[in-house]
Amino acid sequence: MRDDARLRLRSRSPVEGLERRRLGPLEVFAQSVSGAAPSAAMAATPAIVAVSAGHGTVWSFVIATVLALLVAGCIARFTRRMAASGGLYSLTAKGLTPAAAYASALASLLGYGLLAAGALVGATLYLGALFDVLWGTSGGRVGAAVVMAVIGLGTGVLVLRGARLSARVVLLAESISITLMLIVFSLLLAGGPAAAAAPADATAMPPPGFGGIVAGVLPALAAFIGFEIATSLGTEVRRPFRSVPRAVGLTAAVAGVLYVFAAQVQVFGFSATPGGLAGQAEPVVALAAAKGWGWLPVLLDLGLVMSFVACGLATATALARVLFSLSRDGVAPQAFGRTHRRFRTPHLAVLASVPVTTGVPVVLLAAGVPLPTVLVTVLTLAACGFLLAYLLVCAAAPVFLHRIGELTWPAVAVSAVIVPILLIVLVAFVVTRPLSGALLGGLAVLGAVGYLLLRRRRPEALAGIGVYDETTTADVLFPHRGAA
C-alpha cells in the first residue's frame, strides 16, 4: 500500500463510468473522419479557395494538409502518453496553465456545439435539395423543421445508447458518403473540362501567385476542423495510445488526399469556363449540368446528407465527452459527470447538449433565417474555436514533454513552426469576417467573466483542470505482490 501512495495511484479512474477500452481502431478512425466531414468540404471548399488562390488552389490544399499533419503530430505527443475524454483541453492542461486549458475547453465546446448544429443544418439543407430533385418539392420551412427535429432526435438516441453503436453508424454513413463522392468526382474527371455557364459577374481566375496560395490556405485549413475528435474517445478505445494518434494522423492524411483530388478535378473541370472555378457557387452541380448529367447531383446530395449526419453524430459524441470531463474536473455542473448504468455514456451531458444543438437551428429556421447563411456563419465561428484549441495544444506539446522529461528537438521545431502560423491564420480568420469577429469578441468576454467567477468560487477545481484516464492500482504489476 505504501507504493500506491508514493506513486499517487488511485484505486479508481477519475473518468470511471464510461465504457472503458471497447472501441476498435476502425471505429475511432471513422469518428475522426466524420468529424472532419470531408465530403462536404470536397464539394464546397475548392471554389472558396479558388477565389484567392486561382490556379494554385491545389497548392493551398497541399499546404493546409501539411499544417493539419503537424497539428496531428503535436496532438500525438499527448495521445501516445495519456488517454482522455475531454479532448484537446485535457491535453492542453498538461502543458499550459489552467487558464489556457479553460480557454481550450470553451473553444472546444463552441467548436463542437456549432459543428453539431452546422451538421444538422447541412443535412437538412441537402435532404431538402434531394427531395426537390426527386419529387419537385423540398417540403418548405415546416418540412425542414420536421427533418431537423427527427435527425436531432435520432442523433440524441444513438449517442445516448453508446459510443460503440453510434461509431458503427458513423462508419457506415461515412463510408457510403466518401464512396459516393469518389464516384462523382471520378466521373467528372473522366468527362473532361466542360463549358459550364459562367456567372454574370465572372472575372478571370487570379493568376497563380504565392500570396494568393497563402490566402487560400485559410479556408482550406478550415476544411479539416473536427479531425481531432478521436482524442475525446481516449478512455473508450481498446488500445488508446496506438489507435487515437493513428486515427487523428490518418484522418488528416486521408482528408488531405481527398481535398487535393477534389480541388484538382474542379480546377480542371472549369478550365474551359470563363472565370474558372472561382466564380462558382455550386461547382459540382454546374459541372454536371454542363455535361447534361441531371442525375449526378442526386448522388452528390445523398453523399452530403450522409456525411453531415455522421458529422453530427461524431460531434455530439465529442461534445458530451467534453462536458462530462469538465464536470469531473468540478468546472461544469456535477450532473454532467453522471453516466448511464447500462449504456455507459454521459447521458445527462447528452440530454443537456443535443437539444440545444438541435433547438437553436430550428429556432433560427422558424425565425426565417435562410439555412445557407446559418450554415456558413456557424461553420466560420466553429472554425475559430477549433483554431484556438489547436493553437493552444500545439503550444502545450513541448512544455508537456519538458515537464515529464521527454523533450526532443523535433517536438520544439514543429511547435515553433506551427504555433505562429496558427496564430496568423486565427487572426486573419477573425479579421476578415467582421460579424464573426464581433460575436467571438462577445463570447471571449463571457468566457473571461466565467473564468474569474470560477477562480473565485472553486479555485481548487480550476487548478486541477484536465482529468484523464489515469493508471489505477489495478493496472500496475507490483514486483513484490504480483498482479494486483
Next chain:
Amino acid sequence: MTAPLPLSGRQPKAVRSALHVLEEVVSAGPGVTAKEISESLAMPQATTYRILNLLVAEEYLVRLPDLSGFALGRRAARLALPAAATLTTAARAVVDHMRAQTRWAVHVASFAAEQISLVDPDPDHPAPDAGALARFPYAFALGRLLLAEQADWRALVRDVRPFTARTVTSESELDRTLKAVARDGLARQCGEFREDRGCIAVPIRGPRDGRLVAGIALAGPTARIAEPNEEIIRLLRDHAARLAPLLA
C-alpha cells in the same frame, strides 16, 4: 489502419533495446523515469522515448499518474510463468470434502497473474485439457470466471473458434454471457468444448479485497450440467467460501 509496425523482425537491435528497457523498469521499480532509463542503459533519449511509448501502447508498461514515471503493466505478468502453486493440506481437505459430496469431477484452478493453472485437478476423473483451457478460456466455465473479471476480456482471448455446434463464438454473445457470469458469480458451459461434457464454476475471492484468486468447478455430463442444480451449486459456493481464506 495498416501502418507498418514500428518494429519488424528485421530490426534485432530495436527488439533487444525493448527487452532491455522492460528489464530496466523491473529492476528500477515503479516510478522510474524515461531519462533515468535512458541514462542507465546508455541508450539515445529519442530511442528510449520511442520504445517506452511503444511498450505503453502495447500495455506491457504503464505511465504513472504523474505521466513521467513508468511501471510494469498487468500484461507483463503474462510474460512470466505463474509459480507452480500447490494447495495447502487444509485447502486440499476442503476440496476433498467437496469431492465426497458428488459423483462429478471437482477441479480447482488458480488465476494468479491472469493465467489459468489447474492447481488441483480431480485425480479420480480424466483431467481437463490444461493447454486448451489456457488458450481458449471462453469455452470453459473456469476460463469464463477469469474473463468476466477483466475490464476487456478480448485482451486475454487470442482466437475464437468453435469446438462443437454449441460453442459461443460471437463477440456480442460472449459479451452477454460474461456479463451474466460477473452478475451471478456463476459460470456454466454445456457441451461447448466436448459435446458430452459440461461444467459449472464459481469464483473464489480474497476475503479482504474481494479479488478473484481461483475458481472451483464441477464437470459432468452435458444434460445434467444444464439442469438448475441448485442444491449442488449451493454446496459449491459453500466450499468456495471455505477455500477463500486458505488460498488468498
